[in-house]
Amino acid sequence: MFSNLSDKLEKALHILKGHGKITEVNVADTLKEVRRALLDADVNFKIAKDFTTSVKEKAMGQNVLTSLQPGQLMVKLVKDELTELMGGEEVGINLSGNPSVILMSGLQGSGKTTFSGKLANFLKTKKGKKPLLVACDIYRPAAINQLHVVGDQIGVEVYSEPENKNAVDIAQNAIKYAKSNGFNVVIVDTAGRLAIDEQMMNEIANVHKAIQPQETLFVVDAMTGQDAVNTAKAFNDRLNFDGVILTKLDGDTRGGAAITIKSVVNKPIKFIGTGEKMEAIDVFYPSRMADRILGMGDVVSLVERAQEQYDEEEARKLQKKIAKNEFGFDDFLTQIQQIKKMGNMKDLVGMIPGAGKALKDVEIEDDAFKHIEAIIHSMTPLERTKPAVIDGKRKIRIAKGSGTKVEQVNQLMKQFDQMSKMMKMMQGGGGKNLARMMGG
Numbered sequence: 001m002f003s004n005l006s007d008k009l010e011k012a013l014h015i016l017k018g019h020g021k022i023t024e025v026n027v028a029d030t031l032k033e034v035r036r037a038l039l040d041a042d043v044n045f046k047i048a049k050d051f052t053t054s055v056k057e058k059a060m061g062q063n064v065l066t067s068l069q070p071g072q073l074m075v076k077l078v079k080d081e082l083t084e085l086m087g088g089e090e091v092g093i094n095l096s097g098n099p100s101v102i103l104m105s106g107l108q109g110s111g112k113t114t115f116s117g118k119l120a121n122f123l124k125t126k127k128g129k130k131p132l133l134v135a136c137d138i139y140r141p142a143a144i145n146q147l148h149v150v151g152d153q154i155g156v157e158v159y160s161e162p163e164n165k166n167a168v169d170i171a172q173n174a175i176k177y178a179k180s181n182g183f184n185v186v187i188v189d190t191a192g193r194l195a196i197d198e199q200m201m202n203e204i205a206n207v208h209k210a211i212q213p214q215e216t217l218f219v220v221d222a223m224t225g226q227d228a229v230n231t232a233k234a235f236n237d238r239l240n241f242d243g244v245i246l247t248k249l250d251g252d253t254r255g256g257a258a259i260t261i262k263s264v265v266n267k268p269i270k271f272i273g274t275g276e277k278m279e280a281i282d283v284f285y286p287s288r289m290a291d292r293i294l295g296m297g298d299v300v301s302l303v304e305r306a307q308e309q310y311d312e313e314e315a316r317k318l319q320k321k322i323a324k325n326e327f328g329f330d331d332f333l334t335q336i337q338q339i340k341k342m343g344n345m346k347d348l349v350g351m352i353p354g355a356g357k358a359l360k361d362v363e364i365e366d367d368a369f370k371h372i373e374a375i376i377h378s379m380t381p382l383e384r385t386k387p388a389v390i391d392g393k394r395k396i397r398i399a400k401g402s403g404t405k406v407e408q409v410n411q412l413m414k415q416f417d418q419m420s421k422m423m424k425m426m427q428g429g430g431g432k433n434l435a436r437m438m439g440g
């Protein structure tokens with residue numbers, strides 16, 4: 001995410017960190033570099049200029065030149081300014097209605113339908129809501145089908161009237177249906193066009209007026225840079241929406257949209273989309289995003305994701321198995337699946353402070369565990385529970401079955417062995433054993 005911008009900002013701030021004595025010239029140079037990095041990331045000129053002016057004023061106000069750690073103070077000032085520019089605090093969505101009606105708007109291809117599904121899934125699994133998805137695209141039957149596919153995937157009902165060509169009607173009927181069937185959130189997915197177009201705007205404005213949603217969200221593809229900001233402006237003029245959803249932040253986005261959209265339309269970014277899967281949705285936290293942009297990682301989100309996946313019952317079972325020496329390849333597979341649920345590997349690595357930069361040029365497979373899973377799936381139940389039986393002959397068979405090489409099977413066996421030992425150590429005498437193992 002934003003690796004180019006992160007790189008450039010880091011280089012800019014490095015100028016200061018490296019210098020024993022900091023002068024006004026250094027600060028000015030640094031800020032010039034910061035401004036250039038922002039412009040390259042597709043931040044508009046005025047915002048970039050205001051940004052550096054503001055940081056400069058604060059730096060002077062806080063006597064950066066005579067402070068103990070000027071480099072660090074500058075990083076903090078830049079971070080605070082970025083956070084502020086992106087909205088300061090996170091802003092949740094309004095779920096006060098009964099049902100709460102959420103209207104989705106945006107251009108075709110922005111990720112509106114995908115996000116409608118992600119939001120429904122999020123509200124269902126994390127907030128205990130009972131959402132209803134509504135297909136309001138009266139032009140493209142494929143769009144209605146797409147929403148049904150998404151709904152099936154996450155187990156959320158989809159309301160549609162394929163024969164009805166009146167979007168206002170459909171939305172109103174859906175809300176009635178929701179009221180009489182106990183749904184407490186209604187998410188209305190509307191038709192989008194490839195570009196702003198009067199007919200589309202009129203239609204969504206009519207739906208908006210008729211259903212008076214608690215929350216109108218504007219979905220935009222972050223990859224489109226300044227265009228994203230212009231589209232946001234056009235939609236906001238018509239709908240006065242409540243929040244922005246930035247999608248496709250998992251791609252090679254320059255970052256301009258994330259940084260500027262809030263200050264242009266004065267509406268907060270509420271969620272971000274970071275992948276095609278239904279779980280790839282995150283609440284937008286300006287401060288954490290600023291950390292990531294500055295290459296400082298995002299440990300808070302990483303720990304949160306780990307906690308979300310943590311299942312106490314499972315953990316207890318696992319502990320018992322380890323204690324009884326029964327940890328096998330099936331458990332190893334379960335552990336991998338838990339990690340995978342946390343998100344894609346690139347995204348996770350980006351959250352580790354410093355790792356994003358260090359591993360910038362390393363190709364991380366989206367499915368880094370593919371081979372490991374294939375190998376384990378090629379094992380018999382006996383081999384999975386009693387790995388000791390896996391001899392040379394079995395290894396050849398497993399490699400063949402999984403389309404891997406014997407060396408890869410060997411490597412996995414070794415990793416597994418080390419992991420089992422490590423777990424045993426941590427369980428048994430705890431620190432003492434671990435210390436011995438580490439040679440202490």
Ligand code: GDP
Nearest residue numbers: 108109110111112113114247248273274275276
């Ligand atoms: P709509 O026309 O606005 O409803 O857009 P769709 O929901 O159909 O999304 C358009 C394409 O973008 C689809 O191929 C989605 O899988 C993809 N997409 C949506 N959100 C994301 C995201 O956050 N990351 C990535 N990589 N792809 C996304």
